[in-house]
Structures are given as structure tokens and as C-alpha cells.
Amino acid sequence: xxxxxxxxxxxxxxxxxxxxxxxxxxxSASDYFIWYKQESGKGPQFIIDIRSNMDKRQGxxxxxxxxxxxxxLSLQIAATQPGDSAVxxxxxxxxxxxxxxxxxxGTSLIVHP
Amino acid sequence: xxxxxQNPRYLITVTGKKLTVTCSQNMNHEYMSWYRQxxxxxxxxxxxxxxxxxxxxxxxxxxYKVSRKEKRNFPLILESPSPNQTSLYFCASSxxxxxxxxxxxxxxxxxxT
Numbered sequence: 001x002x003x004x005x006x007x008x009x010x011x012x013x014x015x016x017x018x019x020x021x022x023x024x025x026x027x028s029a030s031d032y033f034i035w036y037k038q039e040s041g042k043g044p045q046f047i048i049d050i051r052s053n054m055d056k057r058q059g060x061x062x063x064x065x066x067x068x069x070x071x072x073l074s075l076q077i078a079a080t081q082p083g084d085s086a087v088x089x090x091x092x093x094x095x096x097x098x099x100x101x102x103x104x105x106g107t108s109l110i111v112h113p
Numbered sequence: 114x115x116x117x118x119q120n121p122r123y124l125i126t127v128t129g130k131k132l133t134v135t136c137s138q139n140m141n142h143e144y145m146s147w148y149r150q151x152x153x154x155x156x157x158x159x160x161x162x163x164x165x166x167x168x169x170x171x172x173x174x175x176x177y178k179v180s181r182k183e184k185r186n187f188p189l190i191l192e193s194p195s196p197n198q199t200s201l202y203f204c205a206s207s208x209x210x211x212x213x214x215x216x217x218x219x220x221x222x223x224x225x226t
Contacts, residue, residue: 034214043117043203043217044156089156093213101215102172103148105155 012110019077021107023090026071034101035064035075036089044089044103047075077109085111115140117218119204125224126194134189134221136204142216144207145187146171147179149200150220156203162187194225 013019025033031052036044050057050064050073057064063076077084087108091101117138126132138145146161148171158171162181176198178190187206191198204218 032213036215041220043205043220044215045217046214049214093215101213102158103156105153 009105010108010110012112013080015080015082015111015113017080019080019084019109019111021075021077021088021109023073023075023104024071025073025090025092027092028071030092030094032093033064033066033073034091034093035062036091036103038087038089038106040086047088080109080111082111082113085109115216117204117206117216119202119218119221121221122219123222125226127226128195129193132191132194132223134191134202134204134223136187136189136218137185138187138204138206138216139185140206140208140216141184142206142208143184144213145181146205146215147177147187147189148203148205149173149198150203151200159189159202194223196225199223199225 034049035047037047038044048059048062048064050066052068055066061078066073087106089103089106091103093101120135143164147159148156149159150156157173159173159177160168160171160179162168165181165184168179168181181187200223202221202223205215207213207215
């Protein structure tokens, strides 16, 4: 079936750098996406979402970009901090019509002090 | 405090011994789901429930059962656990809102020997 997926399993950055985590999706009918953060030993936690009528959405130090033409979205974290070290998932909440997310495999972000 | 709770957090059991992992949410959410998380495979949905007495299979339902007799509870039942069910399990809930944000429990680490 159609699903979301992430480009890289691991991303290493220096503290203070900006991080970009990418995600591709295949369902052209997908109209809503969520990014989750999962810290070690914890369950995933909602970071930010975006609807298909938007190209960009900003939160606190995070920005999500959506390119519907190439079916790609990215999560940008500004001034990455050690506390940002976690696994990041993009999700398509409406996949299969269930309105419960299908998750990609995740990208592990490692922030070096 | 709004939360999803799971019990037990850790469980070691033997093949064939029936077990139940409980899940409870205090946010009056209609939607609940169970996921398993395995290295390299990410989060995979086991079962979900759209409302009381309404449950449906996710991506990997074999070997699992669920029930939704009350809105707040969504137990996961393994009638005859096998070693391939050794995994990290997460329960999640979401409300019928435009965001479909999922709230996750802390996880249950299950080992079947």
C-alpha cells in the first residue's frame, strides 16, 4: 500500500546548526501530515502538522515545508540543541481512510555538543 | 493531567501464556490504537478503534486481540504469545479534531521466551 517514508536513517549535526529531516510520500490524495518526535524510552510526541493547502508552517524553532508537486515534506529545526536528539517520524494520518497515522521508519537525529 | 497510561511497562513471559496489556486515556478521546515498534521497522499499527465496540485490524493484527467496551480503555490481548511478539508496544489515542494528533502512552516492553 501507499505509505510515507524517510530518506535517511541517521542525521548527525553540531549543536547550534540547523537540521533538516526529509520525508517522501506516495499518496497524491494525502492532505494532512504530522511530524512526531520520539525521545529514547518514551512514546512519540506531536511536534507540528501541516495541511495540503499550505506550503509552510512554523512553530517554535521548527518549520515544516510541503512540496505537493514532488510529494515531499521536510522538518527544519533551527539552532539544534542536544535536547533535540531523538527519532523523528513523519506520518500520514488519513492513510487507508482510517484517520489513524501510518508512520515512516524514522530518522535518528544526533546532536553533538 | 491529560495522559495515556499503559500497564505493565515491562513484562517477561513464556511462550503460550496469555497476557493482557492495559491502556487507558483520560481525554475522552474516541480513537485509540495499538502499535508495535521494532528496530528497523518503525511503528506498525496492530489494531485501532474508532469508538466503543468498534475495532479494526491494522497492519500486523495476527496473534493479537483487542476490545473496546469503554471509551477510556483499550486493552491488548495476546492469547498465546510467541517469541516473535517480543517488541515495544505503544497505545495511542486521538480526538475527533481537525488535527488528529495522537497522544502516546509510555510504552510496554514485552519479552516472550
